[in-house]
Amino acid sequence: MTTTRRDFLKKAAFAGAGIATTTLGTNAAEKQNTIAPQKKRTPSKSGKIRVGFIGTGFRSQEHFNNILSFPDTEIVAICDVSDFSLNMTKETFKKREKEFPKVYKGGELEYENMLKKEEFDVIIISSPWEWHVPMSVAAMKAGVPYVGVEVSAANTMKECWDLVNTSEETGSQLMILENVCYRRDVMAALKMAREGLFGELLHCRCGYEHDLRAVKFNDGKSYSYVPGTDLKMGPGAIGEAVWRTFHSINRNGDIYPTHGIGPVGNWLNINYGNRFTSLSSMTTKSRGLHKFIVDNGGANHPYANIDFKLGDIVTTMINTVKGETIIVTHDTNSPRPYSLGFRLQGTEGVWYNDGDTLYIEGQSKPHQWDKSGDWFGKYDHSLWKKYGDEAQNAGHGGMDYIMMTDLFNAIRENRPVPLDCYDAAAWSAISALSEESIAQGGILVDFPDFTCGKWINRKPYFAMEI
Numbered sequence: 001m002t003t004t005r006r007d008f009l010k011k012a013a014f015a016g017a018g019i020a021t022t023t024l025g026t027n028a029a030e031k032q033n034t035i036a037p038q039k040k041r042t043p044s045k046s047g048k049i050r051v052g053f054i055g056t057g058f059r060s061q062e063h064f065n066n067i068l069s070f071p072d073t074e075i076v077a078i079c080d081v082s083d084f085s086l087n088m089t090k091e092t093f094k095k096r097e098k099e100f101p102k103v104y105k106g107g108e109l110e111y112e113n114m115l116k117k118e119e120f121d122v123i124i125i126s127s128p129w130e131w132h133v134p135m136s137v138a139a140m141k142a143g144v145p146y147v148g149v150e151v152s153a154a155n156t157m158k159e160c161w162d163l164v165n166t167s168e169e170t171g172s173q174l175m176i177l178e179n180v181c182y183r184r185d186v187m188a189a190l191k192m193a194r195e196g197l198f199g200e201l202l203h204c205r206c207g208y209e210h211d212l213r214a215v216k217f218n219d220g221k222s223y224s225y226v227p228g229t230d231l232k233m234g235p236g237a238i239g240e241a242v243w244r245t246f247h248s249i250n251r252n253g254d255i256y257p258t259h260g261i262g263p264v265g266n267w268l269n270i271n272y273g274n275r276f277t278s279l280s281s282m283t284t285k286s287r288g289l290h291k292f293i294v295d296n297g298g299a300n301h302p303y304a305n306i307d308f309k310l311g312d313i314v315t316t317m318i319n320t321v322k323g324e325t326i327i328v329t330h331d332t333n334s335p336r337p338y339s340l341g342f343r344l345q346g347t348e349g350v351w352y353n354d355g356d357t358l359y360i361e362g363q364s365k366p367h368q369w370d371k372s373g374d375w376f377g378k379y380d381h382s383l384w385k386k387y388g389d390e391a392q393n394a395g396h397g398g399m400d401y402i403m404m405t406d407l408f409n410a411i412r413e414n415r416p417v418p419l420d421c422y423d424a425a426a427w428s429a430i431s432a433l434s435e436e437s438i439a440q441g442g443i444l445v446d447f448p449d450f451t452c453g454k455w456i457n458r459k460p461y462f463a464m465e466i
């Protein structure tokens with residue numbers, strides 16, 4: 001399969017020079033937009049959309065709340081290995097006065113049993129990163145027509161290909177649940193970019209700049225570390241401290257790129273007429289987590305000897321086939337307020353997320369910033385206009401609700417998912433490629449073309465105005 005793909009890539013290189021565009025007609029181009037023929041759903045007896053969950057931790061509680069508010073869905077079964085998470089889920093269902101679903105709990109592979117025994121229209125996977133791909137692949141192979149997987153979707157290049165290959169082979173739609181693509185300002189920026197307000201796009205910046213030190217350790221009772229309590233990770237902890245911290249011990253790269261690169265991917269039409277070509281990553285030394293341990297647990301704490309591989313601030317530079325550049329930052333071990341650091345810049349204007357400023361040549365006063373909110377109010381995306389009121393009470397400023405609504409609308413209408421396996425692979429690949437680049441002193445590493453040439457003719461599909 002790999003050799004075939006490599007051969008195809010060589011051909012795609014010629015296609016990039018314009019050869020394929022002349023041989024493919026409009027119909028062929030339209031056909032290429034979808035990843036594979038849709039599976040037909042066998043309707044449930046109740047006529048509702050049957051939902052299953054693998055992983056029922058903190059993130060899933062937000063998904064439960066959103067999905068439980070959709071009257072035409074039923075959560076039929078859930079799977080987890082943790083009593084803590086299952087009890088938390090029980091409380092969520094109780095608060096919402098909803099019937100608690102069938103529980104699959106056992107070994108780490110119990111989800112396979114659930115997939116064998118139950119029939120689902122969609123599976124939501126909200127588990128630790130290392131489980132995303134095995135679970136997604138199992139769900140697609142079990143015949144589930146829609147699979148939503150949390151971010152990042154994949155950790156290694158093989159895993160990225162596994163998502164693409166399995167989605168293509170099975171015809172199951174894989175959606176990366178990248179909620180930031182649905183953030184209100186991000187979508188208004190997308191609308192402005194699509195309407196040409198920024199001119200021809202040149203440069204974007206983004207990242208995940210979030211002080212997670214108190215999430216990577218806790219006492220097994222509070223989600224965030226409370227000073228003076230036990231400092232734990234692994235089985236004695238709860239939430240992401242159980243598993244995420246180990247990625248900081250064992251990996252050095254941008255291990256969580258999609259909150260930033262997802263929106264940028266949409267602005268730049270990546271996989272839809274454009275693609276990433278290569279990246280180079282560099283990193284600072286690793287200090288933050290060791291300092292946090294010593295500051296809170298003392299120099300003799302057993303974790304004080306851990307050699308964290310993850311550099312505190314990882315910077316990745318990416319270029320695209322259309323001549324844009326992107327800078328992506330991963331910064332989770334240092335004291336700082338949260339930011340995704342977006343910047344969107346073209347030949348006619350620029351938006352800075354930090355500071356919320358925006359400038360459009362010929363419309364803003366020369367050399368003076370406008371407030372971005374004044375522009376975004378005018379360019380509110382139609383998904384927000386339609387669902388914004390319902391979304392207000394949901395988590396993360398409503399973007400989670402809008403995302404789930406968009407996914408479930410696709411399921412209801414038997415359409416392709418808005419953010420598909422190619423998006424999941426191209427965005428998540430930054431992790432493995434940045435690790436490779438850093439390990440070799442920041443060398444330029446090529447992106448594979450996960451679409452095998454389809455990017456040339458695919459037409460933008462995500463969040464077209466409704």
Ligand SMILES: NC(=O)c1ccc[n+]([C@@H]2O[C@H](COP(=O)([O-])OP(=O)(O)OC[C@H]3O[C@@H](n4cnc5c(N)ncnc54)[C@H](O)[C@@H]3O)[C@@H](O)[C@H]2O)c1
Nearest residue numbers: 055056057058059080081082085108126127150151239240
């Ligand atoms: N999009 C966002 O804004 C956002 C926010 C938070 C977390 N996330 C993502 O959501 C995912 C889950 O994060 P979380 O904060 O809920 O973590 P969590 O640790 O609270 O939840 C993960 C759950 O998966 C369960 N699990 C682990 N192995 C399993 C297995 N083999 N079978 C069944 N269940 C298993 C764990 O017991 C746990 O309940 C991660 O990928 C994370 O990056 C995304």
